[in-house]
Amino acid sequence: MTQTLDIDVAIIGGGTAGMAAYEQVARHTDRVVVIDAGPWGTTCARVGCMPSKLLIAAAQAAHSVTHARTFGIEVGAPKVDGKAVMARVRAERDRFVASVLKTVESWPASHRVTGRARFVDDHTLAIEGAAPGTPTCIRAARIVIATGASSVRPPDWCQALGKRLVTHEEIFDWASLPTSVAVVGAGPLGLELAQALHQLQVRVRLYDARNQVGTLSSPALQAQCREIFGQALPLTLQAADLRIDLQSGHDGDTVRVRCPGSNAPEERFDLLLAAVGRRPNVAALDLSNTRLPLDDHGVPVFDRHSMQVGSLPVFMAGDAAADQPVLHEAAAEGRIAGTSAASYPAVQKQARRTAMQVVFSAPQLAGAGQGFEALTEAGVAFEVGRVSFADQGRAQVMAVNEGALEVYGEPGTGRLLGAEMVGPAAENIAHLLAWSVARGDTVQQMLSFPYYHPTLEEGLRTALRDLQQRLQLGHRSPTPGNAAGS
Numbered sequence: 001m002t003q004t005l006d007i008d009v010a011i012i013g014g015g016t017a018g019m020a021a022y023e024q025v026a027r028h029t030d031r032v033v034v035i036d037a038g039p040w041g042t043t044c045a046r047v048g049c050m051p052s053k054l055l056i057a058a059a060q061a062a063h064s065v066t067h068a069r070t071f072g073i074e075v076g077a078p079k080v081d082g083k084a085v086m087a088r089v090r091a092e093r094d095r096f097v098a099s100v101l102k103t104v105e106s107w108p109a110s111h112r113v114t115g116r117a118r119f120v121d122d123h124t125l126a127i128e129g130a131a132p133g134t135p136t137c138i139r140a141a142r143i144v145i146a147t148g149a150s151s152v153r154p155p156d157w158c159q160a161l162g163k164r165l166v167t168h169e170e171i172f173d174w175a176s177l178p179t180s181v182a183v184v185g186a187g188p189l190g191l192e193l194a195q196a197l198h199q200l201q202v203r204v205r206l207y208d209a210r211n212q213v214g215t216l217s218s219p220a221l222q223a224q225c226r227e228i229f230g231q232a233l234p235l236t237l238q239a240a241d242l243r244i245d246l247q248s249g250h251d252g253d254t255v256r257v258r259c260p261g262s263n264a265p266e267e268r269f270d271l272l273l274a275a276v277g278r279r280p281n282v283a284a285l286d287l288s289n290t291r292l293p294l295d296d297h298g299v300p301v302f303d304r305h306s307m308q309v310g311s312l313p314v315f316m317a318g319d320a321a322a323d324q325p326v327l328h329e330a331a332a333e334g335r336i337a338g339t340s341a342a343s344y345p346a347v348q349k350q351a352r353r354t355a356m357q358v359v360f361s362a363p364q365l366a367g368a369g370q371g372f373e374a375l376t377e378a379g380v381a382f383e384v385g386r387v388s389f390a391d392q393g394r395a396q397v398m399a400v401n402e403g404a405l406e407v408y409g410e411p412g413t414g415r416l417l418g419a420e421m422v423g424p425a426a427e428n429i430a431h432l433l434a435w436s437v438a439r440g441d442t443v444q445q446m447l448s449f450p451y452y453h454p455t456l457e458e459g460l461r462t463a464l465r466d467l468q469q470r471l472q473l474g475h476r477s478p479t480p481g482n483a484a485g486s
């Protein structure tokens, strides 16, 4: 029997974006529900940011042991206990999930619906798989779409490999580490996971169809990334013609990967980890039953300052919006969408934060503000200041002296526009840079700040000095130069 609920706001998706939207809406009305297909607990905590960083933390521990001899410390080769590694990943992951669930369970029970929502019309949602006694039809004056994204699983690979094809959605449940994994996709997710598995002594090869590793758009930094990661782990780029099949043998099935035209050997692996992108979860929403304007990928077209779709009472948030698929932006978009939904029709535009992204590889990658390609494509005039970490003092001390930083500045004003980096502590330096871009700092202002010696931030100062020179700005740094620190 259809159980219909009439409410003010329905939020589809109880992930980071949906939860942030709920917090805003619940301040204004009690007639709100969050609908999640389950399991609740967010992508970040269950299968995303947190378990991937737990795996990377284990990998870094193994890597530190291997490299202890650089400092004259002999501890022998690390012995990786795959079961213990995965037991810690799962246990800590479960604690993060439990903490999210505690928040969800603190909401009134009437505000939570478990089931899969799809649109019947602009204001009506059918709920599939709803538990007995819970609504199967929800009519809402306003709707937030915060359905996240899912890994792309190429159908021919699924058909050929069956369970030997995995994505990040399964791997954090492993009982132990596999012996070998082919990782396809050298974007942020594939790079992080492939390198972590490699450092944990899993035989890995990372493939990508493009001639690109990670996220950096500067040609000079991208060339460095190819070199650095090509040495750090088995890497095959320009692998557009990847041939993948399942081979049966005495020891069971293996995934055979061939890459004709490249110098990569034919290899067999236990598993193939597909990291070829994540697609917004909009296809199953039956958006064709609504008046929502859609882009070429079927994603509703929205204003990123209000998250509103056209002038309709529908709002996008998080990875479903396919704008900036990172955690802090999902939360920010959820807050904006929730505020807009709560105040509709008096929707106000809100400022967006300066863009920032970090990839937790070794060395890390980071971007802040506008990247090289975005500036170039927008026809913005800019100068580039550079520093190499190969001979940077503190980086040498710690034997992490590889990579480089580029800072982009505006001619005339000296304003910092953005930066890209591959190198040590990029996650920290990216914050300083993003904050400076957000404040509208000029290169001269940034050089007037203190730089402790010896730190990696002295490398940032060298890049800023280079930029200052290229922008032909006057010298106003009160700190004298220091060769060892620069």
Ligand SMILES: Cc1cc2nc3c(=O)[nH]c(=O)nc-3n(C[C@H](O)[C@H](O)[C@H](O)COP(=O)(O)OP(=O)(O)OC[C@H]3O[C@@H](n4cnc5c(N)ncnc54)[C@H](O)[C@@H]3O)c2cc1C
Residues within 6 Å of the ligand: 012, 013, 014, 015, 016, 017, 018, 035, 036, 037, 038, 039, 040, 041, 042, 043, 044, 047, 048, 049, 050, 052, 115, 116, 117, 118, 146, 147, 148, 149, 168, 189, 281, 284, 285, 317, 318, 319, 320, 324, 325, 326, 327, 328, 330
């Ligand atoms: C492996 C990995 C590592 C990552 N690492 C980082 C990192 O280090 N730093 C960072 O900033 N970001 C990282 N991210 C990205 C970050 O996790 C996401 O940007 C963020 O979790 C997106 O949140 P969301 O609320 O949009 O989606 P989700 O948390 O996925 O929530 C969407 C929810 O919608 C539900 N849903 C979908 N369709 C329906 C429907 N029809 N009806 C009802 N419910 C539905 C789903 O069940 C899900 O619970 C990582 C992502 C991955 C995959």
